[in-house]
Amino acid sequence: MRHKLSDPFVRSAKAEVGQRLDISDEAQRGLRLRVSPDPSRPDGMRRVWAAEVRVKAGPKRKITLGEYPEMSLAAARNLAAEIRVEARNGIDRIGEAEKARAAKAADEARKVTVRAVLANYIDMNLSQLRSGAERTKQLQAVLSSILDTHITDMNTAFLQAAIDAKAREGKIVMANRLRSAIRAFTKWAWRRGYVAEDIGAKLDKAGDEKARELTLSISEVATIYQACEKLQEPWRSAFRLLVLTGQRRGEILGLQWRDIKENEIELSGSKTKNGKPHITHLTTAAKACFGERGSPDAFIFGSTGGTSNVSHAKKQLDKILGNDFPSWRLHDLRRAMATALAAGGIDERTVDKLLNHGAVGSAPSAVAGVYNRHDRLPERRVALEKWTSMVTGNSAKVLKIHG
Template sequence: MKLTAATVDKMQPTDKRQEVPDSLCTGLYLVVQPTGKKGWQVRYRHGGTHRRMSLGAYPVLSLADARQRARDTLAAASEGRDPAEEVRAAKAPKPQDDRDKIRVLIGQYHKRHLSSLKSGHLVRRELDRFVVAEWGDRDIHDIARRDVIDLLDGIADSGRVVTANRVRAYLNKFLNWCVERDIIPMSPATGVKPAAKEASRDRVLTDDEIRWFWNACDAEGFPWGPLGKVLLLTGQRLNEAAQITDNEIRGDLWHLSADRTKNGRAHDVPLSVAVRDVLAGVDRIAGKPGYIFTTTGTTPVSGFYKARATLAEAMEKAASEDRGESVEIPRWTFHDLRRTAATGMARLGIPVRVTEAVLNHVSGTGGGIVGVYQRHDYADEKRAALEAWASRVTQLVEGSAVNVVQLSGAR
């Protein structure tokens, strides 16, 4: 049939689909659907196979334009191309460029900045834990100020206000780094305030709570039970204790090199008999790093938030069994164990300077000119202090504690 604009316009639908060839353009067909809709289709051969390709709807695409598109398609096919596949590929969504994804950029941030910082591994861990977990596959250009606020509010609403504020600080620095590298024009965290005001903590476990905590550690077992006991008995920082290795233990001394401590100062921790007993009771999982508190042999334990909650629950259970009624224990953190040890040593009459030496705490009596010129490491005093504190804890746990006896020379 010789198609004209008039015949195309007047073509009526039937109960079957109609394909009407155009005699003036071989391969071009007018398709009339039973619904009355009309469109253009071209047929060609590619690789020995018959192919069909839709050109467009009528009257949006006129007869003259349909003939031109058909001729272009047939010409492309004669060159060995497949026009239908080319159109499909052009319409297919392009694979997203990964270079601006949050997880990729945080990896670069670690490589070019965090890896050179002493606390870089801690910052990377928190960014992975909260930012990458939430936004990892998102493009950084899609992150808005509202997203930052929602992220921090979610952390704070779970009871981790301090963590929310730390993540805000880490995220701020990461986003400012992205601005400096011309990745984004402005940080979406600009002007975002801390999730909440942090209250200065002064939580110290009571004598009963120390006993319940110890019982909870016994009930929980490895790894959090032994680690909790080591934290209470030594007063050391959580990450430093969690990452302890057998290579750091030299007889009855735990040696922390400068790169393992928060303040960058090498530190020796005398191990009381109680601590040595705890460590001896831990079944080792073989691994090159030699971690004591590990479930994989390759990395130290993590997941401290959930671990604290588990111990707190076991602690309340122990308290309720002890009292014969439901007991609600005020919230505590792992850092409160460090404060409890320091307070306990003070109650035993340990001099402040010795306690600071035990904690590897550089401030107060150990700061300023004293810190520069006083190089006495208080090795014997630290050992006596930690043994006294371990004895006190043992007395509390065994229920044989009496009045606190001060050490001689207390001040």
């Protein structure tokens, strides 16, 4: 339908229900008025301006200009005339808009780097985990060379190479833990649409893990205890406290002064591996590992309570012990304590309570929490005194050490 449009005509133009009325303006070539029913409008009609042009050496385009009365008839005619001139000169408004959108999308896509996705993962996931700091360190080390590349450039071969490199060092357990950290990250990235597939699901294990068989003897633990004397602080005291208490490395190295009572270490569930509050008796030898008391929030062994230099300190201790000393880990001290106490007549339940063994379960009631924390405290106190005597007493045979 063609008509020389006027404001009265435009205001009165109506379309039947379920239909659209298209009217070409005889005064401005290419201008269209489209009228369609719309119950939300005062008169029940929606009126839209559009321009229809053919781009020079290009496609025919239909371009929406605006709605009446927000855009007047005069404004619609002027804009349609402008677009028509552009089209004759080969300017394609729709094509240019599509190119701009594509360029913007590509630019946004380039911003989704491994660094950005990893930062989101750390903030949304790892920051909530007890092992979050360790996993963050693992992932940052593995991904350091590709942090500023696009997330989709991360591939299975690159990630597998990192796992295999750790395995070639003979660190099968660490390699498998690294694989677990990577797989958790790639699955998270996939489920949130950053990547099209979970490339971590294809990663192979570094190898089968064998249960550690080494159990340090009393003489060997006593030798380690004596060798700590040659370390600098805070490692001298920190490692000695690990020997004397049999507690986990992270729990001892992360101690704050607020955790130390008169004769006990008292940890809340937020500071223990299994989430259960725990009390550890301090023998006279253990109390000697603490210096002058600081503020409640201050860390006892270092300014941050971190374990960043523990590997270096352990290597120094191994050098002091000499090449003839068995290869051992700090965790072996716990096994040595458990074995020696069991052999010395301490019952298994007391040893388990002393080491705060137990699977993570649902949060205990207030009464159960207090009971678990104090269960068998007298027996645990006797066991630790017995262990301290084994390690530091005259009966403890100290092997020859270097340094």
